[in-house]
Amino acid sequence: MAPTQADHEAPLTALHHLEYAYRRSLGPVLGRFFAGLRERTICGIRTRAGRVLVPPAEYDPDTGEATGEDFVDVGPGGTVTTWTWVSKPRAKQPLQHPFAYALIKLDGADTNFLHAVDALAESRMRTGMRVRPRWRSEPRGEIADIACFEPET
């Protein structure tokens, strides 16, 4: 078929696939956090003021001081402080059926932890509900060692 005026004018498009992987060194604080995940434990770090930060941070966000080494095991259970429902998960998200993202206050923590909750139905999600981690069968020392959280009851 002879090209039309429109064919000549329509701009060309192409798919651009960008893919790269960085290997990130962790340092002593995150290195400890991920080592804990590998053992199916979650840790935070206590600041000088006594606040337990989860995940642990190298510096106290309130004062800028280095946090040191006062690691504290938290959870494993916790309370949902806010949530939303993902009805059409994207391929890279933690679950491939509808699920919730939530900010979770793990028992013993003073800050909130972002993760997915496999509640199976939006109607089961509630601020204040109790959740616990579901561990990956072979933890490797990364955040996905927690496959997701699930309702405690």
Add this chain to the structure above:
Amino acid sequence: MRDVAIVSFAQSAKARETRNEVEILMPVVHEAVRNSKLSRQEIGFTCSGSSDYLQGQSFAFVGALDAVGAWPPIKESHVEMDGAWALYEAWIKIQTGDVDSALVYSFGKSSPGDLPEILALQLDPYTMTPLWPDAHSLAALQARAYLEATGKSERDLARVVARSLSSAVANPHAVVSGVLDIDKLLAEPYVCSPLRAHDLPPITDGASAMVVVAGDRARQVCARPVWIRGFDHRIEPLGLGLRDLTRSASTEIAAQKAGVHKSKVDFAELHAPYSHQELILRAALGLGEGVAINPSGGALASHPLMVAGLIRIGEAASRIMAGRGDRAVAHATQGPCLQQNLVCVLEGD
């Protein structure tokens, strides 16, 4: 402090452009420079705001200089930020006395990639990005926390949407606008509860440009230059779990440092990509019911990422220049859930 004024502003926005970034940006830059009445050679400094991640190519921002012309060589800088922060850098450079005027521009096409997913790259790479939470989901976490903490309702969000999109009818650059019934809005399904599609920013491709000039030269080239009377920006920690998402502490501080309430505020242009964020910002800036918010329609009507903040400043300036107000607050935001906020106080002679 040197007095610095906005003397011209231009913008372009479309839901999905088939032009590339240079083709979109060039006419906008030309319009801003032409309307400034300064020659290209007189403009002392050029500063841009954009994000290479929208194009998926490192150093993509350099290509945009084709729209600007860089010969003889120019003093130029760039921030991987909304153009509002490029304006801040230009303002600082003028304060140092190094230059007396600047061209500020910003551009971005949100349509080529999956923008809510791309924005997961601005999160903590160790503990958050690997979960790939999209930007809409994170905003929804904030929205629910806000509603539950304050007792505001989804109807309050719908009111923000209805008012914004109604104001946008008069804005030729709006990509979404209309007179909408609040009950019909509330009958729409959630996209990520408690947010519905109209609570989210529309995918938009666009650009904007602005010329600023110091001192009396501004009055020579512009009938009513718009003076920057206060300018400040603050940032909160990256970790969402470390922050109180129900208020904007950084906006509160920036507002105080910029002197928002030194005198009466006639109207405000607030960069609230999500409807609930307008309510948070309004409270943080201490703007009462008498202050009109987003007469342009705001970010719910048009949201070219990396441009929308500079557009808030430009829209406010244009309104003052046209004599439809004397003193306004413009605001811009970056990062997840209002992590970083800029406040700019503008006043006409």
Add this chain to the structure above:
Amino acid sequence: MELVKSITTPVVLDYEYVTGRAQSRFLRGIAQGRILGQRCVECRRVYVPSRGACARCGVRTEEELQVSDKGTVTTFCIVRVPSENLSFKPPYVCAAVLLDGADIPFMHVLQECALEDVRMGMRVQAVWVPKEQLGPTMSSIRYFKPIAEPDAEYDSFKEHL
């Protein structure tokens, strides 16, 4: 507890890239075996590939013309660093080629040439893919090869370095 030393964080993003008007015209020309350029109305320079804008003057370029697929090597380097996705095996020559009629050189690869023979001023010509394989992509030009013409005088390209 033995600390975890590092984690790998893969990033995968997909974009639908739109080339823009000038580049679309350029690539459609390539699909016909033609190399197109555009001339700036102010400085009169011819840009190849067409880019819709003059980087010096900051104005649109609209006047379109065809340039030769023969040109001059203005500068070059020999690439010895291996990389994924390379269609040429290192070491190979990456050259800036100023096509006859253009004011801006562009990058391509030289083949059919001993590394030690490459020089500034060398005359080269495009080697295209077979006609039936032409498409709107720079890979329609496989590489450039030297041709039997006297080297270009330095003065003829010194402004284009």
